[in-house]
Amino acid sequence: MFSTYIYRCWRNKIKLLLSIANDSVLLICVNTRLYYILRLSPDYSQIFFEKKLPYNNSFFRGKMVRAWLLSEEKVLTPKYISLDELYKTSGVEYYQIDTNNYEDDPLLKNLIEQRDNHFVNKVEHLDDSDLIKHNTEHYHEHDEFRLIIHGCGYFDVRDKYDEWLRVEVIPGDLLVIPGGCYHRFVVDGNVEEFKGLRFLKDYGYKSYPRPNDEMDCRKNYMRRLYNGAYDDPKE
Ligand SMILES: [Fe+2]
CATH class of the missing domain: 2.60.120.10 (Jelly Rolls)
Incomplete structure (x- = not known):
């Protein structure tokens, strides 16, 4: 089942955007200008680090x-x-x-x-x-x-x-x-x-x-x- 939800959180001036699709998590830290791709365990109890990408990666910004x-x-x-x-x-x-x-x-x-x-x-x-x-x-x-x-x-x-x-x-x-x-x-x-x-x-x-x-x-x-x-x- 595909499910996506996005929420924004403001904490200590750090803006995070979190999106979950199946077992993958995309975490965007606007302040540090980095994206993180994380993977969830099947029961969602653990998160594994997959990849870190620069914020200005054109793949994300597209057109x-x-x-x-x-x-x-x-x-x-x-x-x-x-x-x-x-x-x-x-x-x-x-x-x-x-x-x-x-x-x-x-x-x-x-x-x-x-x-x-x-x-x-x-x-x-x-x-x-x-x-x-x-x-x-x-x-x-x-x-x-x-x-x-x-x-x-x-x-x-x-x-x-x-x-x-x-x-x-x-x-x-x-x-x-x-x-x-x-x-x-x-x-x-x-x-x-x-x-x-x-x-x-x-x-x-x-x-x-x-x-x-x-x-x-x-x-x-x-x-x-x-x-x-x-x-x-x-x-
Ligand atoms: Fe100029």
């Missing part, structure tokens, strides 16, 4: 991308938003790319062609100064394409109300951040193993840290946001 409003009050109960809402309130686009074969991925090829972002820049071997640079709020003059190849992290982008929206990214996730949109990025987990790619319009790729609201690209971006340019969901 569900998580984005949420980042504010102090929402730490324990994040207000998740859809990718359409992300686009509507910030202009940020999300695409899923085949990382094993990204050079031939038709979607990526199309985007690069359409937006003329032909220059490829590797994001890896990040040192402390790189990490600080990525995590400092800034914008660029042109759209920034960011593809995650290995590892995971968080992109924070400012929405039209100047609130942070956080997007969790794992391998295969491509974000297109519009020129003039303030954002920052932080690697989650092992920095040495992180690998990403940027697709750029040119190599003269500058970052403009906040505050810097006088550039034309910034003014144009804000105009587009408030004129409803991003109101219709991307196909």
Whole structure:
């Protein structure tokens, strides 16, 4: 007989999600970002350890991308938003790319062609100064394409109300951040193993840290946001 039940427990700020199917138990510890697969004895009196997996394993996340409003009050109960809402309130686009074969991925090829972002820049071997640079709020003059190849992290982008929206990214996730949109990025987990790619319009790729609201690209971006340019969901 197949039975499943899920309950959430909050204890010492540790969030657990437990699911039982037949004799297997999936235990998710959100705080430590680990999944455990356990096996129950036939009478359910004992539990045997089977496997430990990282939380960002794409097998578990599948195609569900998580984005949420980042504010102090929402730490324990994040207000998740859809990718359409992300686009509507910030202009940020999300695409899923085949990382094993990204050079031939038709979607990526199309985007690069359409937006003329032909220059490829590797994001890896990040040192402390790189990490600080990525995590400092800034914008660029042109759209920034960011593809995650290995590892995971968080992109924070400012929405039209100047609130942070956080997007969790794992391998295969491509974000297109519009020129003039303030954002920052932080690697989650092992920095040495992180690998990403940027697709750029040119190599003269500058970052403009906040505050810097006088550039034309910034003014144009804000105009587009408030004129409803991003109101219709991307196909
Ligand atoms: Fe950037």
